[in-house]
Structures are given as C-alpha cells and as structure tokens.
Amino acid sequence: MSATRIPAGSRFALLTQHGKAAAFEPAVQRLGGQLVLATGFDTDSLGSFTGERERTLSAADAAQTKARLATELSGVRFGLGSEGSYGPDPQVGLLPWGVEIVCCWDAERGQAVHALAQGPQPVYRQQQFTELHDALDWARALGFPQQGLIVGQPGLAVFDKTVSDEATLRTRLIEALAHGPVGLAADMRAHRSPARMAMISQAADALATRLQSACPGCGLPGYGPVRLQAGAICSGCGQPTATARAEVWACAGCGHSHERPLRASVDPSRCEFCNP
Ligand SMILES: [Zn+2]
Numbered sequence: 001m002s003a004t005r006i007p008a009g010s011r012f013a014l015l016t017q018h019g020k021a022a023a024f025e026p027a028v029q030r031l032g033g034q035l036v037l038a039t040g041f042d043t044d045s046l047g048s049f050t051g052e053r054e055r056t057l058s059a060a061d062a063a064q065t066k067a068r069l070a071t072e073l074s075g076v077r078f079g080l081g082s083e084g085s086y087g088p089d090p091q092v093g094l095l096p097w098g099v100e101i102v103c104c105w106d107a108e109r110g111q112a113v114h115a116l117a118q119g120p121q122p123v124y125r126q127q128q129f130t131e132l133h134d135a136l137d138w139a140r141a142l143g144f145p146q147q148g149l150i151v152g153q154p155g156l157a158v159f160d161k162t163v164s165d166e167a168t169l170r171t172r173l174i175e176a177l178a179h180g181p182v183g184l185a186a187d188m189r190a191h192r193s194p195a196r197m198a199m200i201s202q203a204a205d206a207l208a209t210r211l212q213s214a215c216p217g218c219g220l221p222g223y224g225p226v227r228l229q230a231g232a233i234c235s236g237c238g239q240p241t242a243t244a245r246a247e248v249w250a251c252a253g254c255g256h257s258h259e260r261p262l263r264a265s266v267d268p269s270r271c272e273f274c275n276p
C-alpha cells in the first residue's frame with residue numbers, strides 16, 4: 001500500500017516567482033511534505049499576464065513545464081507548477097472568469113497529475129479613462145492597492161506595472177492623461193492579486209486531494225475529479241440540462257475513470273428549455 005502513496009517527508013520544488021509559495025504551502029503540508037524553492041528560471045518567458053509576450057503553451061502544458069523545470073533545477077523528485085487563464089465565463093460570457101491549473105510532476109515516474117480551480121474572478125477587469133477621479137474611484141472599488149494595477153500599455157506614453165500606492169497612481173494617471181485616454185487593468189500576477197492567490201490555493205488543495213487518492217485500476221496516486229459531466233434532468237420537462245449530473249474521476253497514469261453522481265435532476269428554473 002505504501003508504494004501507492006507520496007512518501008511522507010517528500011520534498012516538492014516550486015519555481016520562485018510572483019510569490020506563489022504561500023498558495024502551495026498548506027497543500028504541501030497536507031501531503032506531509034516540504035516546499036523547496038527552485039531558482040534560476042524566468043517563468044515569464046513561458047508567457048505572462050501583461051500582454052508583453054505571446055503565449056505558446058496551453059495552460060495545462062505550461063503548468064506541467066514549470067513543474068518539470070522545478071525538479072530539473074532543484075534535483076528534487078516532485079515539482080509543482082501553476083498556470084492561470086482569465087477571460088469571460090464559459091456559460092454566458094459576461095462575468096470575468098478565472099481558471100487556475102496546477103500540476104505535480106513526479107520526475108522518478110515521469111508522471112504528471114493536474115488539478116484545477118475555477119470560478120468568477122470579479123477583480124479581472126480593465127477600463128479606459130479620460131477623467132482622473134473616475135480612474136481613482138474605479139481603482140479603489142477594485143481593491144487597489146492590495147489588488148495591483150497596470151497603468152497604460154507597452155508602447156504608450158505610460159506603462160507601469162509597479163504602482164503600489166495611491167499617490168504614485170495619481171501621478172502616473174496625470175502623466176498619462178496629458179497624452180489622451182489611459183487604460184487601467186488589474187495586475188493578475190499572483191503576488192499582486194490576493195484573489196488570484198486564493199484561487200491557486202484552492203487548486204493546490206484539489207491537487208493534494210488527488211495525490212492522496214490511489215487509482216482503483218493501477219494503484220498509483222493521482223486519482224481524482226478531472227471534469228464535470230453535464231446532463232442533470234429537468235424535473236419539469238425531463239430534458240437533460242447543462243447543469244452537471246456527475247463528476248468524472250480519472251487516473252493520470254492508466255486512464256481508468258468512473259463517474260461520481262452529483263445530482264439526478266434540477267429545478268426547472270435552471271433548465272434552458274423551461275427557463276431560457
Ligand atoms: Zn490508474
């Protein structure tokens with residue numbers, strides 16, 4: 001049985017950037033492990049949130065690449081990596097939505113285990129301003145300075161990703177507004193976004209759960225929920241809806257999977273046919 005578990009006292013390497021260690025620490029403790037910081041690599045070369053570099057890897061691949069790099073740089077067996085993606089919500093496309101994918105790479109087995117957290121991310125916003133007071137009100141409502149802001153854009157008169165107090169923000173806005181409208185955007189780099197750190201932490205927690213459960217097929221750790229299965233039946237009209245009826249659990253190694261039922265039916269108020 002012990003061969004199927006993450007050995008107690010295992011070390012987990014994480015690339016040091018954007019202060020993500022605090023988000024992973026509780027999950028690593030749950031696994032009885034120890035977090036090790038790996039240095040010497042610029043994770044921004046894999047893509048960044050500020051539109052300066054084109055992203056070339058999918059989020060899951062990027063998380064896995066970071067986790068694998070962490071093991072290579074540190075010589076530690078297990079590596080952790082994370083990648084976030086932000087955009088409109090997948091259902092209606094109106095809410096700002098965040099997805100955080102985390103990965104644990106086992107260098108000894110050459111196996112990756114992923115987990116994710118997702119949900120509304122109200123701080124993920126950007127807007128153009130022509131008036132100083134509108135911009136400052138918007139920044140305060142977003143939670144600045146705890147939530148960081150990016151002022152302007154690359155190539156424009158002002159582009160600043162380091163503003164961290166209201167006096168400096170005011171100065172930069174006045175400078176930018178002298179040239180025309182200025183854009184403000186939430187800085188979603190983890191160390192500048194407490195809301196994003198919380199979502200990474202949730203994903204890391206889901207990863208720990210998955211790493212603690214052994215696959216019924218092959219016995220290796222890494223068995224857990226990977227996606228939701230739509231199709232709960234409307235109690236009014238009997239049609240399958242977009243609401244999840246089950247969680248699909250799968251093994252990262254052998255592909256074994258099963259469905260864990262969540263609910264058989266939903267209220268007609270959540271049915272696309274009865275309540276379009
Ligand atoms: Zn398996």
Ligand SMILES: [Zn+2]
Nearest residue numbers: 234237271274
């Ligand atoms: Zn219905």
